[in-house]
Amino acid sequence: MDNSPTVPLAASGATTVALGPSAPSRRRGGFGRELAGALTVGLCVLAVVVLVFQVLAWVRGVPGPGPAMVFGHLGAAVLAVLVQRVADRATGAAATVAALGVVAVTGATMWFLWWA
Template sequence: MTESETATPPLSSPEPDGKPVRLTGRWWRGLSGSVAAGLVLLALGVACSGVLSVFTEVNGPGAFSLFGHLIAAVLALLAQRYADTHRGRPAALAALSVLAITVVAVWLFWWT
């Protein structure tokens, strides 16, 4: 094997004009991806407690909270997917929307 076959591929590929692509948004996508994953885990936890409350006949999260968490998690995942597959300002706005969705969900279902 030659050295070029064993080398890891670059994190960015050059643009058609030969200039390398800047990876400045990488940490931002990582942060918003972590927040989206946390929101999914929170939604799964609320869903599990809802199912458990049905079987134990104990008061659990209401339907509004249960479905609200699930909808927020799906919206955050869709926004994160867009942020991961696009570049520039639209990707940054999608990552920012992940944070906004999470703040709204936590405020609505936990702080009020």
């Protein structure tokens, strides 16, 4: 015999009360917007890594990446986050252009701060 307490789910004659507006249906982002989001996260992680390496270099008394590299990555990460916010909130052509903007910021960051 089970002696665990039970609570009735609803009493007879009970009414349902809505607690607030229903959540709006979320649309799918699409591959381009998801790729732009991944690139944005990657730039943010890379900016933190470069900053940590610069701090470690200061602590150990070695040159490190340098201020141009640190500020370049931090600026690119902030810019990518701002453009990604536009891509996430906009629809149609504006979202596509913003997602392409994130790709351009990422490409420029890689080119000017790593490869060139």
